[in-house]
Amino acid sequence: GQNIDQPTEMTATEGAIVQINCTYQTSGFNGLFWYQQHAGEAPTFLSYNVLDGLEEKGRFSSFLSRSKGYSYLLLKELQMKDSASYLCAAMDSNYQLIWGAGTKLIIKP
Amino acid sequence: IAGITQAPTSQILAAGRRMTLRCTQDMRHNAMYWYRQDLGLGLRLIHYSNTAGTTGKGEVPDGYSVSRANTDDFPLTLASAVPSQTSVYFCASSLSSGTGGADTQYFGPGTRLTVL
Numbered sequence: 711g712q713n714i715d716q717p718t719e720m721t722a723t724e725g726a727i728v729q730i731n732c733t734y735q736t737s738g739f740n741g742l743f744w745y746q747q748h749a750g751e752a753p754t755f756l757s758y759n760v761l762d763g764l765e766e767k768g769r770f771s772s773f774l775s776r777s778k779g780y781s782y783l784l785l786k787e788l789q790m791k792d793s794a795s796y797l798c799a800a801m802d803s804n805y806q807l808i809w810g811a812g813t814k815l816i817i818k819p
Numbered sequence: 820i821a822g823i824t825q826a827p828t829s830q831i832l833a834a835g836r837r838m839t840l841r842c843t844q845d846m847r848h849n850a851m852y853w854y855r856q857d858l859g860l861g862l863r864l865i866h867y868s869n870t871a872g873t874t875g876k877g878e879v880p881d882g883y884s885v886s887r888a889n890t891d892d893f894p895l896t897l898a899s900a901v902p903s904q905t906s907v908y909f910c911a912s913s914l915s916s917g918t919g920g921a922d923t924q925y926f927g928p929g930t931r932l933t934v935l
Contacts, residue, residue, distance in 0.1 A: 743924075751929075752927060752929055806864060
């Protein structure tokens, strides 16, 4: 079966760094997406990885290891506005997204 | 319009009633999707359309139908609503369905539906 696993909730301190992990099992693989979703709002695109390695985009970076079925999202210099859920999604061989349940990130001052 | 719009924003519906959720995009995207989001679960695909005139079933299609008469609109219909269809519904679109490369999906603001 197809499955995405990520932690349900994480807590971090303003100004710190946090890493949100995601493991996936899909039928075929066409890339790994990360989305941010604030409470009561729509998911918004953060990053896409299809090759192994780290992609950096400002304070946010995303890493992919296809051999391990593993990705992480790294958030640096955390701000209160980063409090949100972070959704991991893998694209399968049919180009459909398989979604994790999301990691709720709580930022404390 | 800029991006994707959905209507209504929220709705309370009696069980057994028919309901159509509307979705319109102005980005000329070929592919469109309907998801439902329930607490503790990931987004689940209900139906999708790779291009105008075609539709396909996702992971949880039962009780729902869609049509894609043109590029911009992708309505979702609940023929006879049941309480288990209480959820937040998101419409999304992407430039293509992915063949030849994965395209980012962009989401509308969602419709919060309660079926009593």
